[in-house]
Amino acid sequence: MEFENFIKLRTNNFRQKEMKKFKIVTFGCQMNEDDSNSIRNFLLNLGAEETKDSEKADILIINTCTVRQHAEDKAISLVGTLKKWKTREKKIIFSGCAAQRIGNGFKKKFPYIDYVIGAKSYNRIYDILLEEMGGKDNKNTEIKKEKKVFDYETILRGCDLKCSYCIVPYVRGNETPKSFKEIIESVKNKASEGVKEIILLGQTVNSYRDKKEGKDFTDLIREISRIENIKIIRFLSPHPLFFNSKFFDEYEKNPKISRWIHLPLQSASDKILKSMNRGYDIKKFKEIVGTLRNIDSKTSITTDIIVGYSDETKDDFKKTLDAVREIEFSGVYCFKYSPRFVNKNPLTITKEELEKRHNILLDEVKKIAKKILDRKVGSIEDVLIYSKKFGKTNTGYNCCIIDNKELKDDFLKVLITEVKNNTLYGRRYDEKR
Ligand code: SF4
Structure with a gap:
């Protein structure tokens, strides 16, 4: 069944008797954000109210991530703080990727958690929420959806x-x-x-x-x-x-x-790429970047890089650093390698060395990003208007528009006049898209 219809069917004529409040805490990627949005809409459809205050929430949903140990640890430490908050009426749902990885064993450690729902059985959360919301009193609740x-x-x-x-x-x-x-x-x-x-x-x-x-x-x-x-x-x-x-x-x-393409590189050493099982080499990666930029020279490329992967030597790291300089990424998400499998691809450098390489990369990335931003002064950018005086270029940069006229168009051409705090500032350029 199509997901939207599934939601409608489940929530139709099903309104709770008392207004319950919920809070969703989301860790990790945009996909988790999207899942949390679906859960939010589902609960709003049932007449529940969202709150930012955990104290006021009747249902707390923790949508977790496990890509890095750090992300998982943050979610677990949040659960650890909830023991006093928890009562029989208040419910805790631990969902997402960390829930999938840890499984029901998690309830042994934190018996006050009501539900553990892994990413593979994601849709089960809707049945549970229906049950927890209870009642069939059809209040004609008006749902305020954020625009x-x-x-x-x-x-x-x-x-x-x-x-x-x-x-x-x-x-x-x-x-x-x-x-x-x-x-x-x-x-x-x-x-x-x-x-x-x-x-x-x-x-x-x-x-x-x-x-x-x-x-x-x-x-x-x-x-x-x-x-x-x-x-x-x-x-x-x-x-x-x-x-x-x-x-x-x-x-x-x-x-x-x-014209903002996020293309994960991970490493520019072919040895490391092979060991990571990524399926491409640095030559292939550069070809893709070259083709995109040949088609549109404004193409802004961002990437992900893992620093200190198993067996990464100083020379491997240097290759990555050189590629970052050569490709001129406009942004890089730099991650310190965090092994996720026992006895497989362990960390082979010291924590100090890992920290050092990470900092070197971050410094380089900042310098390059600033250089690219500074070059934007004097250029004309297509800006999608988000609010009265603010928008985003189609290359992914925040842009403030210094203009007295109200912005009515969806898109504006903007002449960039200044860069401050990683944000572009500019004036409307006299031509409609
Ligand atoms: S492509 Fe690789 S890094 Fe991305 S989700 Fe699949 S296995 Fe993980």
Whole structure:
């Protein structure tokens, strides 16, 4: 059953007797954000009220991440603080990837947790919430939905690849795509509610395929761009393995495809890439970047890098540093390697060395990002308007518009005049998109 219909069916004529309050705490990636949004809408549909104050919440949902040990530790330490908060009436739901990894054993450690729902049985949370909300008194609750300029759309869950450091395929399972029709319908709904920028999500988002319909990722982008109100289509995170000439042709023809591409590199040493089981080498990665920038020289590339992966030598790290300088990423999420599997690919450098390499990379990334931003002064950028005087360039930068006139258009061409605190400032340029 299509997910939106599933939600409608489950919440239809089902209103709670007393107004319950809920709070959602989300850790990790945008996919978790998207899942939390679905849970939020589901509860709002049932007439519950969201609160930011844990003290006032009747239901606390902790949507967790396990990609790095640190993320998991943060969620666990939050649970540790809830013992005093917990009463028989107040419910704690521990969901998501860490819940999947740790499983029900978690309840032994924290018996006051009511439910542990792993990422693979994500839909079970709706049955539990229905039960917890209770009652069939049909209050005609008015749902106040936050008006959003951008929204996420998860198009596939899970991953068929097995990068050696990554726990995701084990906690989220194999790749499961949504149907082409369901995605289009959902994006149309979002567009009719005012969404202008849609961010497609998937662990390897560009491997998307609806086999039944014979549609792939590029077909999906093309179809979404036909939805008039959608002005920008972004996607997270593509994998270098799944770029192809069909996509590049579309990138050339279709101005709705965001010019901000987040393309995870992880390391620029071929030895390390091989050991990570990433399936590409640095040459292939640079070719993709080159093709994107040949098509549109403004293309802004950001990336993920893991510092200090097992057996990373000083020379391997230098290769990564050199590539960061050469490619000129406009942003890099730098992660310190955190082994997720016992007896497999252990950390082979000291914590001090790991810290040192991480800091060196961060410094370099900051310098490059500043250089790129400074070069923007004098350029004309396409800016999607988010609010009265604020927008985002289609290359992913925040932009304040110094202009007295109210901003009515969706898109403006803006002449950048200044850069302050990683934000561009500019004036309306006299030409409509
Ligand atoms: S492609 Fe991404 S999600 Fe899949 S195994 Fe590799 S790092 Fe993990």
